[in-house]
Amino acid sequence: MSEPASLRTHRVIVPTAIDMAALVGPADEVLRVIEAGFPAADIHVRGNEITISGPHSQSVMVTRLLDELIELLQLGVELNADVVRRSIEMLADATPSRPADVMSVDIVSNRGRSVRPKTVGQRAYVDSIDANTITFGIGPAGTGKTYLAVAKAVQAWQAKQVSRIVLTRPAVEAGERLGYLPGSLSEKIDPYLRPLYDAMRDMLEPDLLPRLIESGTVDVVPLAYMRGRTLNDAFIILDEAQNTSMEQLKMFLTRLGFGSKMVITGDITQVDLPGGVTSGLRVIEDILVGVDDVAFCHLGSADVVRHRLVADIIDAYGRWDVVRGPHSERTQRTRR
Template identity: 65%
Template sequence: MTDSVPVQPTKHTVVVPSSIDMVTLLGPGDEHLAMIERSFDAEVHVRGNRISLTGEPAEIAMAERLLDELVTIIRTGQGVTAEIVERVMTMLRSSTTERPADVLSQNILSNRGRSIRPKTVNQKRYVDAIDEHTITFGIGPAGTGKTYLAMAKAVQALQAKAVTRIILTRPAVEAGERLGYLPGTLSEKIDPYLRPLYDALHDMIDPETIPKLLAAGTIEVAPLAYMRGRTLNDAFIILDEAQNTSPEQMKMFLTRLGFGSKIVVTGDVTQVDLPKGTKSGLRVVEDILDGVDDLSFNRLGSADVVRHRLVGKIVAAYDQHDADRESRLQREQGQPAQPASSGDRS
């Protein structure tokens, strides 16, 4: 048995185009530069617009790709933050074929100087699926942007006059039979369950115009029960918290689809609040609709969480806990453990 020959370090120099602001590229106080050194185990030296990289060839090649992606993002007019640098590095180390710059530069909606864009590969695939299909399902844990991105696409469609109205709905399952005992009018009772949808709207539309759009019926925010018996034409319809629908409610909702409309259904199958013994419509719908054309199922996971970094770690820890528990139960019952599924299915 012979000893392996150590890989000799490689040195390469990247010349950044003179049109690129080096402070934007390297970050305030060279923050991005420090991230590159830590992440790629490389020595990095900067002189003017020349960046010298020394380290293992594979790591140096990856660092060069990172710099190239960041330069491309800057050229689109988008700023570069530590979060963007981290997301580019994550994508480069994954097996995805999409260019990080293409993912992070896809602008869905701009409002008051703020742009809404996908931040992960799965988010981009989800957004693309909404464009390409009449009915799209976005399934994933909290913080993966499934509802937020769907609402951005709805506002985009309204602004482009692709639809004449937006309908946002979710089941008020948490209230259950106790809804009638709450004080106030029906609207006041239901409002807490619809508040997250209003909050997202305020990020995407000038707040002073929202009451006018609601009064005119251009935007409708209503509980799922209000959808029964209707046919919704020329509308962008979003069903949020769909894990809290029964199979009968899910069928009722999907069959509201009218001409010129799109439907997006979002939910988290690990957070079902239905009474015991009631199946979740979101859990069974994929088996029922498998093979139906013009319909897409998209899954997002802990890697797609775009809230605080700790949220992604919490989601991943719960996923691992659930997988370990399932494996343990199967061993106790003498069944072979099932491998965890991953990736999107369209």
């Protein structure tokens, strides 16, 4: 008896080189996520053959998904529930992307861990950094904008495309006037620059970063100390750029020297500047419109790679913004 026209059965033969345990996940974790995403599809695993039965649209989608997951495994990507959920979202998008194209790009690897883009937006951001001298990464917390920028800086240094890495942040809470705080300069600025140190430590051997800092190969400084410098042959990252004034951002951008690349990251919904000071990041896209070799990448809740609730929280704030209307600077400064 033939199956109804609306139902289809597909079979996926998994290459013998693929570990079936890795494909279905520990305790069938991967398989359970697929079944939850396509509840009308009936999925059976027997040996290295997977049979998918159900409505045509779902059985076709599951087949495509399994082909992508197999290719990800072949490219060295470890499968887990998060990878599968993101793969389903990419394939179901109005303009679908191949998960294997997005998540298989190794930027840097260290101690058995690889830094890779995990979303379509992150892949576009990484590609933009490669293609442009100046790239702005604008988006909410957790979208990987700083982490990926640091990874690209380490990659460029390892490939000898640049001779040094410069990391900077505005020390807004101290008003960029650090002299009155107790301790040495390093102790004063450390809290502001700690996220940049932490990201770089993930990508380098534990004893290498202190030596690179001591030699000047890695230069981690507050934005106030960038004035008057010209940075040649360097990969330069400005983090938390929403906390720069228009004048400060102009000062930073004009530090660009020959053979250098810049990445500027920030979240325009989390401005900590005092009242009356306009965030340079909020207006820079209007200022630089039409300028060649400058790119703006906007990341959103779909690019959040932290706990799944973070994306929901960001979306909830976005809906609240629409209902409430423009915020005061004070309200924006409380969002941390």
